Amino acid sequence: MKLLRNFGFILRGFEVKFSTNARREVLPDEDVTTRLLKVAVIGVPNVGKSTFINNLMDRKVCPTSSKVHTTRVKSQAIFTEGDSQIVFLDTPGLVSLQEFKKFNLEKSFMKDSKSSLQEADIIGVIHDASNVWTRHKLDLKVIRLLEDHKNKSSFLVFNKVDIIRSKRKLLDLTRIVTENCINGKPIPGTKPLKNKDTKGWPHFQDIFMTSALTGDGLAQVKTYLIKNAKPDHWLFPAEIWSDQTAEEIITKSVKAKLLDFLPQEIPYTLKPELEFFNVNEKGVTTAIILVHCPSQRISKLVAGESDGKLRQITASLQNDLQETFHNYVRLKIVLQAPPDKK
Incomplete structure (x- = not known):
């Protein structure tokens, strides 16, 4: 935002249109001391x-990996600060029918983004x-x-901008992806786009330049969302995240780490299952995860030479989960595969 405003762009502010779907409606004369926004x-x-979402939360709530389709179903991450609660609806990536079949995705995969948009106050x-x-x-x-949800407010986040060194390139991308418009109105001081085939959305209320990996620009997004939360009842207690x-x-974190x-395609054929789970009085988590492999050959590939790769996976997963739970985690991963046919 600072970058864009320095170039004379006016990209600020919008009024959120609230939906009372999935929560109790605030009565006109009701004194509500809390604020809520579903994103x-x-x-x-x-x-x-x-x-x-993880960087906004300062907690690894949503499992991540470098491969596609890590998020298989929608989930909610809850951030509460002061009197405001922001509920993030993390959805699977939008896919084509061909991708749906190729990666053997769940039936809910195609529907979760649509249902999240129906619940949300802002996109x-x-x-x-x-x-x-x-x-x-x-x-x-x-x-x-x-x-399909033009009546809802929306904002655009250009992610991974740390890889682009040219500010001019970011400005050009902004003009193209927004069709030179903010909230449906032409951006002051800009010329019409020459490329008539450009596919963008001219109704974003605001734009942010961020790096979700490094955290740059995310503080402005968090402030923006808290500012636009409206009086409403919280959906979750303050300690729930x-x-x-x-x-x-x-279980989802194991899938992401694999x-x-x-x-x-190997990790897409593996099926983790939680065999044992316990949290002691100090909040330390102990878990044993079975990973069902389709064959002995795949099991050996997962384990690596002298189980070296399996130890790496376990150590990395343990670190991730400690970032998630903000406490110590003990893990053991056990590989299971059917015996080889003679």
């Missing part, structure tokens, strides 16, 4: 939606500024969802 975070796979679109093939336009699936159970978070450490 749907959408985008194509691997643009950094989960990392964006945040995460767009990868570093991808030279896609950064000059919004994905058609994103545009269709925005068109996720609608997922600890067991669900551990995606990072294993090549090609």
